[in-house]
Structure formats: C-alpha cells, structure tokens
Amino acid sequence: MSMKTIPEYSGTLRSHLLTVPKCISECSGIRIFGRRIKSLVFSTDVAIIKNVNADAIIAVYPFTPQPSITQAIISVSEVPVFVGVGGGMTNGDRSVRLAEYSEHQGASGVVVNAPITNETIAKMKAVVDIPVITTIVSGDMDIAGRLEAGADILNVSGAAKTPEIVAKIRAQFPDVPIIATGGPKEEDILRTIQAGANAITYTPPTTGQLFAEIMINHRKNFSKQPG
DSSP, X not given: OXXXXXXXXXXXXXXXXXXXXXXXXXXXXXXXXXXXEOEEEEOXXXXXXXXXXXXXXXXXXXXXXXXXXXXXXXXXXXXXEEEEOOSSSSOHHHHHHHHHXXXXXXXXXXXXXXXXXXHHHHHHHTTOXXXXXXEEOOTTSOHHHHHHHTOOEEEEXXXXXXXXXXXXXXXXXXXXXXXXXXXXXXXXXXXXXXXXXXXXXXXXOOXXXXXXXXXXXXXXXXXXXXX
C-alpha cells in the first residue's frame, strides 16, 4: 500500500458529514498544544460543529460573548475551540475576564476583534496561558503593536483583500502564525495559502441551506411516486 493512500471509513449514517475543502491540506498548519491545525470552521451551530471534519472551531458571533454559549460549543465539539471574547462593543477588563473564564471552560484559544486595544491584549496575556488570536481586517493596522502587546496568532479577515493583507504581513513578519479566511472557492483558498497563511478558516453552509437541499430531493422523490 502506498504511503500516500489513506484508508477511509465513513459509514452509512455519517457518510454525508460536512467536509472542508481538501485544498486546505496544502497549508503548513499551526501547532497548538501539540495538535496541528490547518482548517478551522467558522460556526456557532452545534449541529454543524458536531458533524464537520475541521481540525478546530472558531466560534465568534455578533453579540456580547456569553459563557453559556462557549460552554455549549465546547461540550459538543470533538476538536479544539477558539472562542470570541470581544474587542468591539465588549472590550477592556470585561474581555479580559471573559478570556480567563473561557480558558477555565476548556477553550484552546481566545479570539479578539479588530477594535481591541493593545493594552487589553497585554492584560489578557497576563492572565491566560492559551493563545490570544487577534483579528486583522486591514494591512494598515498596527500589527507590530499587536504582536508587541502579546498577540500570539493573527486572524486575517479582509474579504477579497485577504491574500493581499496576508502577503503584506508575511513580508514584514516572516514567522508570525497566520490564520486567514479562505473564501468560497478553492482557487481563493489556494491564493491565500500561497500568500503565506498557515491555517484557513472555512464558513460552512448553514443548517437551513442544507435542509433546503434535502427537502428538494424529498419532494422530487415523492413527485415520482404513482398516484
């Protein structure tokens, strides 16, 4: 058997589990607490989280971070979870306390949003022993300041400009770990990897979208039945 051949078993009931794009395997990955992470799924849907083959979960949502949501996601996930602890409306000492509590809950890392201050990042690093992942939305941000404050990993989310931002960061900081949004198409993901991303964040279809496809097939099957 070739060393490149990977035996696979999917079963019957689990054969339709969500899979991240295979091209993500081209990136180097980031080793966190001994586990190599190449793919992260951006989701807070516990059904998606339980049924996807990503290496990790990045759980960030547009509300103030709540420990009960963090606990629910961690309890369901079979892979490391990186949770949002604010940086926008939720900021300062509240974000620091949330980061510390998230570590106690079992989070493998905390994610802070772009408006977070360097002072808050420094305070966070003083109380947690898990990576602080800071979100970068523009190549014009003070990335050096973020790293000096203690940010461990950069999370680049620049929409269509993501590869360009990643390339700029990689030129200035050759060794910094970079997670980046890959986009919907394989060519976009590969561009981001080639620009220097170590790991890729993938946004899966929603449960609503998946159900819509299933229901279309059900309707087709029933419409074929006689009388």
